[in-house]
Amino acid sequence: MLNFQQTDGRKCYPTMTSIDPRLFLVSLFESAVRAADPLAAIRAHLPARPKGRTVGIGAGKLASQMAAAFERLWDGPYEGAVVARHGPIEKTNHIPVLQSAHPVPDEAGLFGAQMLLDMVKGLTENDLVIALMSGGGSALLPAPPNGLTLADEIAVN
16 A cells, blocks of 8 residues: 655655556555445444334345445344345345346346335334445336336336
8 A cells, every 4th residue: 555644744645757656556456445345334334223123225236245244233133135136145144135137127126126115114213224235226126117017127227
């Protein structure tokens, strides 16, 4: 990792000619990986425990990784479910990981979308919803409005 601090503590901003391009690119890559780490991202944004229930729901290509990170970090009771794409997923202890198709929606996604909606019905102002969303959620959670079908949603995908 590149250090941009001078010995007196002030920040300095090197020019491209003053740093090794390979070190610079490696530093950018490492920063991007750290920023995308679900555990670090969730840790930085978890709110306080609510008076009522905690429900973790989500969807996306990283939904199972985010659910597993949430389970490691949350210190109270919770329930929930997430929808990830078909394929390998991160193991979770309590949050079920449903799978549906990406990038073209499928019937499993309709089921997953309805399940997540059902999980948040009846919540009150004392409850907390943790939304674990990443890229791909629109395909993984198809929910065509009245008058349209899954085939219609697939056609515009």
